[in-house]
Amino acid sequence: MSAPVVGSVQQDDSGPDISREIGRAEADLASKAWPLTGDDAANLKRAGLILCAADVLWIAQAAIIALVSAWLLEVFLAAKLTDLPGDKNSIFYLIYAALGFCLLAYIRAWLQWVSSRYANDVAREAKLRLRSSFLSSIAKASPAAKMADSGTISVHLAEHVDALGPYLSRFQPQMMRVKVVPLVILAAILPFSWLAAIILLVCGPIIPVFMALIGIRAKAASSRQQEELARMGSVLLDRIRGLETLRLFGALPRTVGEVAEAGDRFRVGTMQVLKIAFLSSTVLELFSALGIAFVAVYVGFSLLGDVSSGTWGAPLSYFSGLFILLLVPEFFAPLRSYAAAYHDRAAGLSAAEKLRGLMEGLAGGAGDQGLDKGSDHPRLSLPIGRAPEIEVRNLHVSHDDKLVLQDFSFSLASGKALVITGESGAGKTTLLDCLLGFLKVDQGVIHIDGMDLGDLDAAKWRQSLAWLGQSPRLFHGSLQANLRMADQSADEGAMMKALELAGAGNLLARLPHGLKTQLGDDGFGLSVGEARRVALARAALRTHAGLFIADEPTAGLDEETANDVRAGLRHLKAGRTMLIVTHDPALIELADQHLVLKKAGQA
């Protein structure tokens, strides 16, 4: 979403805040090295040095140009003074010089390419590594563990990890370049003229001072602009979502005015940020143009003999004068590229910070790993299709440092249905989380067909039961793909039957492509009730499940859908052990056993 401002600022070689950078850059790299490994850092350093080498070769190219020009001048003057025709073979000197120049150019192009290869490789590896470590910690964490919301994590995984790419591949090599190249160029100029070196030394380091002043304002303006962008986005989204309401009240024409206003505010803000950014690049331009102008005038006057100081004794020769002039633009070039890549740094570092925060959050949340963590002893699995008997004895569970279940026991015979009711917060969902292996039990035992739940293979256990949650989620993909998540081998007939059972038969008739209809944002949107019916059908497709667990299966539904869900559950009860947690009195009819759960400490 931040693209508009960002895109423009980044491509115009104007980056604020260069000053603090130069001093702190090294420290930043050291302290914010995460997520880089030692190898990555070494490779980035190599990429930077190779880029420097490509730049430094310009000194040799400049020397060739200056030598050729000085020689031409000599020939020109000789011809003028003596009227002698030039050497016929001298054209070959020019060709040799041009070939030498091209050879150096080729080496420079090759070095630049190699440098970008190194830098891109580091960026690629780092991004892959980060994403896969995030994903595996998400997959390993217990589903019951606390986690940042899905939208945030998705932005982290997509945009923020991507933002690290340019920071690593573009900015880091430029940082090396800005530290090395201007110094090398100064060193090349110094033997010829200390005055020219001083002109550059003054023009160069003054830049950061000006940039610092502008940078402070730029930062404030651009964070204001980020807010403005977010505000415009939310106005737009809000109006799109409410389009129907706006139309029904005849308010659409007025809305366009509001949208235009929000767009205009955003445009004005963008221009404010850009003005500051352009100002800072103008400062760079000014100094680089003035540097060229000063050096040209100084060299010209020296050659005329009007100025005789600034050198180490001997007067400035034409060769050295031109050589110095040719090096001046290259002295400023790294500063300009650095400023252009500066935005990548800001984006990269803020992304890295956010990612690190998320990583720590995930590591903290992964403490609850339920059945998946622990010893490596061989895992047992249950026979498929059998309705298990369940025994829970003296269960103590705490969640978030709070005792949720205390000394809780029940036993449920094979093929019977247990309905558990109780006030909110009594630990109903916690109990189910324990049974599903999402939460660890502090004390007590859960026996499934006489086997300790802790000894079972968690994945196999979960695949062997059917479950219907209170806000079941359907996934991006076709209806068919969603249903088959319960049973890969389910054929069309089985799926139709399951949908029928869940009262979703006429939903299917309305879908544009039947079972192949895509669900989700870009596809067919289902209402809450429709989604619950599909989830019930998904649960029903797990025909081999001997245990059916339902968590508030009728909560938040209209009466009609709730009735269909109840009927579906009644049907699915046959031949299964069933455990239902609910507030719904109508579901108690299904129960062979009924238990009321009280808050821990009140029982």
Place this chain on the structure above:
Amino acid sequence: MKAILRILVLQVRHAPWRFVGGILLALVPLLAGLALLGVAGWFITAAAIAGLTGVFLNIFVPSALIRGFAIARTAGRYGERLLTHDVTFRFLANLRMRVFKGAAVETLSEGRATRSALLLNRMTTDIAALDAIYLRLVVPICLSLLTFCLAALVFGGTALWAVLPLAIFAGVMASLFRLAGGHADRQAARRQEAALDAVRVRSVDLVAGRRDLAIYGGLDDAAAKVEGAAERLNEADVQDGQRSAQLASYSFLAGQILFAALLVILGEAVLGAKLDVAVAVALLLFSLALPEVFVSGVPGALALARTKLAARRILPNVEEADLFDRSFPQVAVDSGSASSGEGRDAALTLEFEAVSFRYRGAREPVVRELSFAVGKGEIVALTGRSGCGKSTVSALASALIQPESGTVRLLGQPLSDWHEADLRRSVTVLSQRPYLFHGSIADNLRIANPQASDADLWAALDAAALGDRIRADAAGLAAILGEGGFGLSGGEQRRLGLARAYLTSPAFWILDEMTEGLDEATAEDVLARFLSFRGEAAVLMIAHKQQEIDKADRVLRLTDNGLVD
């Protein structure tokens, strides 16, 4: 390319003079930069000749020129950037509004709004990507062409042979440009975008659905799917990076070879005494800065594929924008005309005549040959199983969707003959979930009637039994509601929707499961308040609660086989 050109035409039309002015202004710093190096080279060479031979040299003109060019380059750059960016962003703001209008038409005509995130993306990310058209394509290409002509003229007047390598160089750059924006890249851009979308969507699924995944399908599998998408994304990024590095290397090399060729040609001219050495050095330094101008088009070429995608995505919406202006004109067309609801005395308020409707792509119509009527002042309840098309009837009656066949009449006149503004004044819909906007309570209420005074608002709030709740808040009417009406309970949101509806005075009300999800006492209160407010207006009540049905004069039951009284 067509889509980009269409957008370009729109931009030229939007502000033709500023469009051209930006390009011309951009020429100033460019020429000043080229001239700065050229004059500097000429000056020091001429100074060297003068120093060695004692010939007189006017030093004031060239040194003044050098300073002048230095300043022109800097100031021109600043001005040029301000102007070109301002031109672009003004146009984009205008374009965004057009896309909004088009998106509104699209959403409203589909009858089911499920793609708000996608539309938002078009109005933010895609629009932002289009700044490349002027800033990174038009301006650099025009500058390259103008610079080429200028350089050809300069060389033509001094060393004719130098035009040849210049032309070859321009040709090479043009083909690199084509290569960068070519077909292969379009595929790559599409792959990259698809992979990024997959990472986003699948990671949302993984996190939000992790309980479901643990039981159905498996968490590790889902994580592996995201990782697969991330790998595809990385692969696309790597190709992107390689291409841009290659392009940078090639164009750098082309510029350097051009310079080497000019070195030989200009040097030969000096050796052959055909060219003054000072001019030769000036030209050499001038051509040293020349390639940079042509290279400035490379980023635009690299982004071309993505720019095209964005342009293609928004174009249909842009073209539908005019439809919006026609359907929802800024001012109502003479509201006293025949189409106005006021003063009309039809015996039937609403009439359905053999109306059928099917959702786009659906096999079966959801409403088939439906006929019924609501008399003047009558309350009719419409009931039936969910999914039988009750809400579709409500949408048809309020002209949110158009029937496939048959006619819907309001006050004796087919809905298709009504002016939108008049129609909206004559019908008010109270839905199950009123949409509340992010803004103040007053903003939300005034959507129904922008002229309403604060007293009107309080009266409406009191009529909806929400006045005391709002008065209790220090901010009162100015209290800000969050996204989706955060801060008010479900029942309070419903009442706010009711208060908003009370600011209208329609001839016909449609209640779409108005009390669904409210507890019995609240529902009774809301219903009673509504019935006393409605006055003489007729009501169509979509209902399945007995409590609602009891209030009706007549009950119609919608079944798969049609209507049952």
